[in-house]
Amino acid sequence: MQGLVRPAFAAALAVTLLPGVATAQDDTLVIALPTFSEQTMTPWSGSGQRKTYLDLVYEYLVYLDGDGNAEPGLAESWELNEDGTQWTFNLREGVPFSDESCGTVTAADVQYSIERIIAEDSRAGPASTMRRIIESVETPDDMTVVINLSAPDFLLDTGYMGEAQQTGIVCRSYVEGLGEDADTAPPVGTGAYVLETSVEGSEITLTRREGDHWRVSPEWPSISFRAVPEEATRVAMLLAGEADIAPVSFDSIPGLEEADISIVSAEQTWSPVIRLGGIVQTDPARHNPDLPWADVRVRQAMNYAIDKQTIIDELFAGQGTVANGDTPVQAWADVPPYPYDPDRARELLAEAGYPDGFDMVLRTFATTPGAELPLMAEAAALYWADVGINVTIEPGDWPSIRSEWTSGEAWNYAMTHRGFPFANPENGVEAGFSDRSIFASFTSAELEELLAGLASETDRDARRERLTEIGQYIRDEAGAVFMVLANEPYGVGPDVGDWSIDTAYVYNFDQAGRAE
Amino acid sequence: MTRLIVGRLAEALAALLLMSLVIFLLSRVTGDPVALLLGDSATVEDRDRLIEQLALDRSLWDQYLTFLGNALTGDFGQSVAAGRRDALDLVLERLPASMSLAAVALCFTLVTGIAMGVLAAITRGSAVDIVVRIVALMGQSVPAFWLGIVLIYVVSVNWGLLPTSGYGTWQHYVLPALTIGTFTLAAVTRLVRASMLDALGSEYVKLARIKGLSEATVILKHALSNSLIPVVTFMGAFFATMITGAVVVETVFAWPGIGRLAYESIVSRDFPVIQTVVLVITALFILANFCVDMLYLAIDPRMRDRG
Numbered sequence A: 001m002q003g004l005v006r007p008a009f010a011a012a013l014a015v016t017l018l019p020g021v022a023t024a025q026d027d028t029l030v031i032a033l034p035t036f037s038e039q040t041m042t043p044w045s046g047s048g049q050r051k052t053y054l055d056l057v058y059e060y061l062v063y064l065d066g067d068g069n070a071e072p073g074l075a076e077s078w079e080l081n082e083d084g085t086q087w088t089f090n091l092r093e094g095v096p097f098s099d100e101s102c103g104t105v106t107a108a109d110v111q112y113s114i115e116r117i118i119a120e121d122s123r124a125g126p127a128s129t130m131r132r133i134i135e136s137v138e139t140p141d142d143m144t145v146v147i148n149l150s151a152p153d154f155l156l157d158t159g160y161m162g163e164a165q166q167t168g169i170v171c172r173s174y175v176e177g178l179g180e181d182a183d184t185a186p187p188v189g190t191g192a193y194v195l196e197t198s199v200e201g202s203e204i205t206l207t208r209r210e211g212d213h214w215r216v217s218p219e220w221p222s223i224s225f226r227a228v229p230e231e232a233t234r235v236a237m238l239l240a241g242e243a244d245i246a247p248v249s250f251d252s253i254p255g256l257e258e259a260d261i262s263i264v265s266a267e268q269t270w271s272p273v274i275r276l277g278g279i280v281q282t283d284p285a286r287h288n289p290d291l292p293w294a295d296v297r298v299r300q301a302m303n304y305a306i307d308k309q310t311i312i313d314e315l316f317a318g319q320g321t322v323a324n325g326d327t328p329v330q331a332w333a334d335v336p337p338y339p340y341d342p343d344r345a346r347e348l349l350a351e352a353g354y355p356d357g358f359d360m361v362l363r364t365f366a367t368t369p370g371a372e373l374p375l376m377a378e379a380a381a382l383y384w385a386d387v388g389i390n391v392t393i394e395p396g397d398w399p400s401i402r403s404e405w406t407s408g409e410a411w412n413y414a415m416t417h418r419g420f421p422f423a424n425p426e427n428g429v430e431a432g433f434s435d436r437s438i439f440a441s442f443t444s445a446e447l448e449e450l451l452a453g454l455a456s457e458t459d460r461d462a463r464r465e466r467l468t469e470i471g472q473y474i475r476d477e478a479g480a481v482f483m484v485l486a487n488e489p490y491g492v493g494p495d496v497g498d499w500s501i502d503t504a505y506v507y508n509f510d511q512a513g514r515a516e
Numbered sequence B: 001m002t003r004l005i006v007g008r009l010a011e012a013l014a015a016l017l018l019m020s021l022v023i024f025l026l027s028r029v030t031g032d033p034v035a036l037l038l039g040d041s042a043t044v045e046d047r048d049r050l051i052e053q054l055a056l057d058r059s060l061w062d063q064y065l066t067f068l069g070n071a072l073t074g075d076f077g078q079s080v081a082a083g084r085r086d087a088l089d090l091v092l093e094r095l096p097a098s099m100s101l102a103a104v105a106l107c108f109t110l111v112t113g114i115a116m117g118v119l120a121a122i123t124r125g126s127a128v129d130i131v132v133r134i135v136a137l138m139g140q141s142v143p144a145f146w147l148g149i150v151l152i153y154v155v156s157v158n159w160g161l162l163p164t165s166g167y168g169t170w171q172h173y174v175l176p177a178l179t180i181g182t183f184t185l186a187a188v189t190r191l192v193r194a195s196m197l198d199a200l201g202s203e204y205v206k207l208a209r210i211k212g213l214s215e216a217t218v219i220l221k222h223a224l225s226n227s228l229i230p231v232v233t234f235m236g237a238f239f240a241t242m243i244t245g246a247v248v249v250e251t252v253f254a255w256p257g258i259g260r261l262a263y264e265s266i267v268s269r270d271f272p273v274i275q276t277v278v279l280v281i282t283a284l285f286i287l288a289n290f291c292v293d294m295l296y297l298a299i300d301p302r303m304r305d306r307g
Helices: A004-021 A050-055 A107-117 A127-133 A170-184 A231-239 A250-259 A296-303 A308-315 A342-351 A372-385 A398-405 A425-434 A445-456 A460-476 B002-026 B045-053 B060-072 B085-120 B127-141 B142-156 B172-201 B202-211 B215-252 B258-267 B271-299 B303-304
Strands: A028-033 A062-064 A071-072 A075-080 A087-091 A134-141 A144-149 A191-199 A201-206 A224-229 A245-247 A262-270 A272-276 A318-322 A359-364 A389-394 A415-417 A484-492
Touching: A071 A075, A071 A224, A087 A107, A107 A127, A107 A134, A107 A144, A107 A170, A107 A318, A127 A342, A144 A318, A191 B172, A231 A245, A231 A250, A231 A372, A231 A484, A250 A262, A250 A484, A272 A296, A296 A342, A308 A318, A359 A372, A372 A389, A372 A415, A389 B060, A415 B085, A425 A460, A445 A460, A460 B271, B002 B060, B002 B271, B060 B271, B085 B172, B085 B215, B085 B258, B085 B271, B127 B172, B142 B172, B142 B215, B172 B215, B215 B258, B258 B271
Parallel strands: A028 A224, A028 A245, A359 A389, A359 A415
Antiparallel strands: A062 A071, A075 A087, A087 A144, A134 A144, A191 A201, A201 A224, A245 A484, A262 A484, A272 A415, A318 A484
């Protein structure tokens, strides 16, 4: 009976309701995102999460190939002086802004864009670091931009001017004309799309610009972003055909694959880690030598005690590798991760004076990506219990924990964290392991010396060697409990053809293909 | 009557003032937006500079009095997370979506709840009564976020009848209104059933029956009209439940209302927006209760006489 009633009921309702069901339209690529973040429209007025939609409007001096190497963007070529303190970018001629009154990109636009990103009121993620290293921006002529640095930086092109960062090039006259209203006004850039509508907290729609674009050939006439904070709802949108692309958790992958939704993963774009409080050894306010993990042997034991590969297989659907640090760094490719060795962990704990282990608190929370962090905490606690470390897990929320963590005290707990996927890996290292950073979780006098050596190194190859040395040091000192270099999965509906993400914060939505 | 209205207005102002203080202090208990606004590589100097920019270095009382003084002139401050937009503008922009959803949910609740309550009362002890009571009990027990997700998967994904989420057409209202209204539906059903049972056993209903009036007239005109007075009394509370329930339901259904704005502003510790959202919701709550009081005066002669 039930088998008859339900389809009949559904059919009856369908006649009434179906015309209004919103499915992903044929000409519109619908992308469901957890958040629009600030939903402001200038590169400097908010976080990098807005790059999902702003990257369709703004373009960068430098783009990245699949391996993360620099490719010409709005800058056709560039050179670096001997000691790495001056970069000269030669701009591409004749790239038009979407607003005709802006004309084409000039050095003045680039200079203004950089100066706004590093301004004191900038809310861009890299603003702080960029402000420290960029001394001045000069424009010797209309098509040349010179960036003078206060310290050598051999990765400025991909690190700060590249598409993985926030230095999108704006039209100077348009932004200056709008004043403070520019943050919420329709953005004008050189990208292949222009903003059509922006409904606060709901939907952002962009349409393809007419004519050929110099860099990409977008196949979708329109791209619509929907803000959908609940992951289960995003998955439902994919299953119902209402969304074409959406970030999903590893848990949702089997169900989506069963329904013929393909999974595209951005490889190693985040790095789940467990940070230990109170071991910023070079800052007395953030250092507590009485903590068990103030002893390097305990920190090493905590790393040895966890079978990270099993955690990757079970919680991350096998999509990741065992981490050797808290951020993916090419120069650390040869730094070995800690193997799973509970016996060695017990030995080290005994040597450190904790043969029966100790009690500790592990705080955890979910983020996007990062729905797996609370489960990862549970798994780590089980492995640690096996070597005598008794963990009390305290669930929380990221804003509260982050606020506390960065307040400058010596916290006596550990926390799960999603890691630092910085476009410039040197910044990731500094963020986690230099006492200059309010976020640092481990430092030592030796490490600060190594970092200072890196900052002043003016030879590119020697700099890479120093970075490798730093990675090995942080690994040996067990500056954190390094867990996973994880992928970031996206569900992709059947209407989408080729589409991939190669690097963190590079979404390539303007290059998404349409299925035949 | 005038004394009652003036009294209610004074109470409303006192409630708003108290609420402004409570939300001002509570929102600061779990930290500030500074850490969230700073990049991961920010320095101590960056943090200090931002604290100064946001005037968070001043004493709490100083901050509160400044906020209160500005709020009295209609200036609720600028969002620290949403591009320095005016906090009140942000809230007012999202308000229609929440109000329209609450209105639809309230209509659904009243129409369905009253019908189910009457049905259960006139079939007291029957299978229908038992089913209605079980449904009412479940409605009050089921968490809104769970019900919302189940409805999305059954109605939208499996049956393909309605959109999973979003805002714009009448179809978008159905599932969120159903989810948000289920809790109050159960309350209305139980309330109407109990009132109807009282009314059906009363002297005036017996008299109506003795006079030979039809059963429909007895139930709808005599019993039901008197049974609705308690429902009217609780309408303010129902409305408040719907507005506060919107925080969860609007998140599940990606509904761009003030409930989701509240959630987003709490996550980003956007103090001006948190304060404005809560004060607007409080004002709505007070307004709804005021309207109920006035309605109650209009429909109950005894209250008019007392007033």
